Amino acid sequence: MDYTINQAGATSVSALLSASGAATEGLKAVWLSYPTATFVPAARFDEELEVAEGTSCLRTYDEGDCMCDALYRVVGELRMATECTCTFGHEGGYQLHTILGDACNKKGKPSDIALIRDLAPVMASQAICDEGKAIGRVALQALDLFGDEIEPHFTKKQCPTCGCDAFKTFHVLVSKCTGCGKCLKACDDDAILGKAKFVHVINQRKCTQCGACLEACPEGAVVRAGAKKPKTPPKPIPVRRK
Numbered sequence: 001m002d003y004t005i006n007q008a009g010a011t012s013v014s015a016l017l018s019a020s021g022a023a024t025e026g027l028k029a030v031w032l033s034y035p036t037a038t039f040v041p042a043a044r045f046d047e048e049l050e051v052a053e054g055t056s057c058l059r060t061y062d063e064g065d066c067m068c069d070a071l072y073r074v075v076g077e078l079r080m081a082t083e084c085t086c087t088f089g090h091e092g093g094y095q096l097h098t099i100l101g102d103a104c105n106k107k108g109k110p111s112d113i114a115l116i117r118d119l120a121p122v123m124a125s126q127a128i129c130d131e132g133k134a135i136g137r138v139a140l141q142a143l144d145l146f147g148d149e150i151e152p153h154f155t156k157k158q159c160p161t162c163g164c165d166a167f168k169t170f171h172v173l174v175s176k177c178t179g180c181g182k183c184l185k186a187c188d189d190d191a192i193l194g195k196a197k198f199v200h201v202i203n204q205r206k207c208t209q210c211g212a213c214l215e216a217c218p219e220g221a222v223v224r225a226g227a228k229k230p231k232t233p234p235k236p237i238p239v240r241r242k
C-alpha cells in the first residue's frame, strides 16, 4: 500500500509509518521512493535513516507481497522518472525491467541472476542519470535482502509468496458455491468440473488463470489465492449451502 510522506532528513521507518497512519502489523519491508530510493526490511524499521528531500511515497509490503514483483514495479517507476537515454541508465534499466517482468511471469532463467549481478553494479556506477544509478543500486540491494524470495523465480520458476499474479491460483469455496454453473460456462479452457447443485471444482492443471470464472460467479464463491490455498474437494460434491 502506498502512503504519502512529506518529511525529509533524519528519521526512522517506524516514525514515518506512525506519521502516515499506516498499519505496521505483518509488514516485512517498505520502499521509500526516489530520490531516497531504498528498500528497508522490518528488522531495520527502528534504525535512523536519511530521507532525501522530495521523497513522496512510502510503500508497504506484507507477507503476501512478492519482493520480485516489488522490484519489477520499482524499476519500472524509476525508468519512467527519467528522460535520460544514456546506455547504462536507459538500456540497462530496460534490460533489468524485462528480465524481472519475465521472472514474475514464470519465464525466469537461472542465468538471469548472474546477468542482474553483472549489470546492476555497472549501472550504479556508470549511469549518467541518478535514476539509472538508483536502479542498479536497488536491484543489488533487493537481491541481497530478499534473495530467498527473488531467486526461486529464476532457478525454479516459483514464487514463494505466490504474490505475483501469474503464480496465483483460482479456487471455488465450498461454503459459497450454489452449483449454478455460470463459472463453468465462462471457462474457455474446460478447466471447471461440475453440474447443477454440485460445488464446482477447478482443475489446476488446465486452468490458465484468466479470471473469467471469478468475474462470472454471482456468489463470490471463486477466489484467487496466493501461498495460502483454501481447502477444496478433489471433485464436485453436492452443494452444502442452504
Ligand code: SF4
Residues within 6 Å of the ligand: 170, 186, 187, 188, 189, 190, 191, 192, 202, 203, 206, 207, 208, 209, 210, 211, 212, 213, 214
Ligand atoms: S481462471 Fe480461467 S481458465 Fe481458470 S478456471 Fe477460471 S475461467 Fe477457467
Ligand code: SF4
Residues within 6 Å of the ligand: 172, 176, 177, 178, 179, 180, 181, 182, 183, 184, 194, 199, 200, 216, 217, 218, 219, 220, 221, 222
Ligand atoms: S462457483 Fe459461483 S458460478 Fe460457479 S457454480 Fe459455484 S456459485 Fe455458480
